[in-house]
Amino acid sequence: MTTAEPLLYAQSLRYRYGETLALDRVSLEVPPGFFALLGPNGAGKSTLVGLLATLLAPQEGEAWVLGHSVRQHPRRVRQLLGLVFQEPSLDERLTVYENLSFHALIYGMGFGHARRIAQVLELVELAEWAQAPVRALSRGMKRRLELGRAILHRPRLLLLDEPTTGLDVQSRRRIWDYLRALQGEGVSLLLTTHQLEEAEQADQVAILDRGRLIEQGRPEELKRRHGAARILLSLADEALAEQLLREQGGYREGERIGFETAQPQEFLARFMPQHGGAVRHLEVRYPSLEDVFLKLTGRALRDEGPDGRQALLAFAQKGGEHTR
């Protein structure tokens, strides 16, 4: 996937909101393909996307999208990008078709856009809904429509800011199917997420924490660099277990014993011929990006509580106080 020309190149981007430093000298090179920006809430992901999409002007540093500077040619950059925002941004009172038609006009596609719209609606499976007002659509369908809208003007790079947040598992999977289909058509993706499962699927992952870019690479590479695999064994022979723990320096996890190793295959190649007969159950746990994140930041990604606004939203969705 990786070719010579970077799709996107950022150099020492810095951005602060008043006293808060949201991005601290972030430099980034995004090759064509699927790139994930992983980090907890408040890490600066949306700010970075805002800068790349030229919605915010960099206070320091510079970025280029396909060689076009975000400072000097923001309109050219905008033409090359497709955007899916974190918050919904459809006109609920217009129909599905009208929303797309509006997009086509403001992206300079002119009036001959009916065919392209039909094509996109086909792709995100909303063709039968073309004349329905957007407010009649479910949440997942709205997201699909936003995705379709973002690719309408055939952007080279799609920026997605937490595109699956707040969706149920089924809708989420569907969005992913479309994203894969798009990749097949040669559209590159840059996606921000705080979900590891999403980042795992990327060609490249960059980890952002507290405004700093702390690591970047292929997911397997990161795991190899920063995490060790664990082998969990359940043995029939308790004495053997004791002995192994002493010799190999493992640990106990309930009934089982575990060993950390960077080379699980080699470990097993040595272990199995000797003690294979005593093994009742065996599990190899490869390091996840979660482990990588934990190692790099000292904090777990999942433990992050929802931020205030999300908490309020969740509360409101339950119907607030009155319904209890």
Added chain:
Amino acid sequence: MVYFLQVLYAVWSRELKRSLRESGQLMGAFSRPLLWVLVFGVGLSPFFRTGLRETSFLVPFTYVQFIFPAVAVLNIMYPAVQAAVSLIYDREFGFFREVLASPAARPAVFLGKLLGGASLALLQGLLVLLLAPFVDVPMPWGVFLACFFPMLLIALAFTALGLIIASRIQSFEGFGVFANTLILPVYFLASSIFPLDPSLTVEQQQQIFPPWLVFLVRINPLTYAIDVLRGASIGFQQFDPLTGWLVLGLSTLGLVGWAYYEFNRR
């Protein structure tokens, strides 16, 4: 240039589609002028030529005729300021991001928004002119055209005013309060529903009306806008026509410029 016009068209037509689908607004557009013409106009007509009027100046028209142009202006003002609600709505519900993140030129977006709101306002103002035959205001094409231009300017001015308020105010609630405390006084203090007698000097007016009232009416730009429209529709003007056009033209220009500045600031 073509692209500019396409963006303008997209934004303009969206404003129209959204509003025309909102039945509540359309109801208001019909019921408001009817209410004014029927209840105020017909109800107050008998009082118009009695009392102090006999001693000063004999007005050659009925009260309904007098307030008719002002009712048209009222029907322009409401929807024009409504255009601002659409801007707040866009901001609140995220649609604005779609527009602001696009390569579309800002001036085109602004003009689309302004003309969209103004078109709707003008349409509703013109709707009132349909009532003309029923209130004895003859409306041949010449008169209609003479009314059209001041109405267009008034629509632009108030849409611009609405956009300014919307840029300055953060929430729907705040907007409602602001709009009501601004619109109604401005309207009532524009010699819309009572004349300042043209045959009287300022000193004489101040003997009939309290001085503060005369002062407020005279400094209100809308007074002159309504006056121009009244001149066009029933041939009666309390002030110098040239002054009227000047005030109307300059206020419109000023408000549109200010609105553009506010729009670009964010």
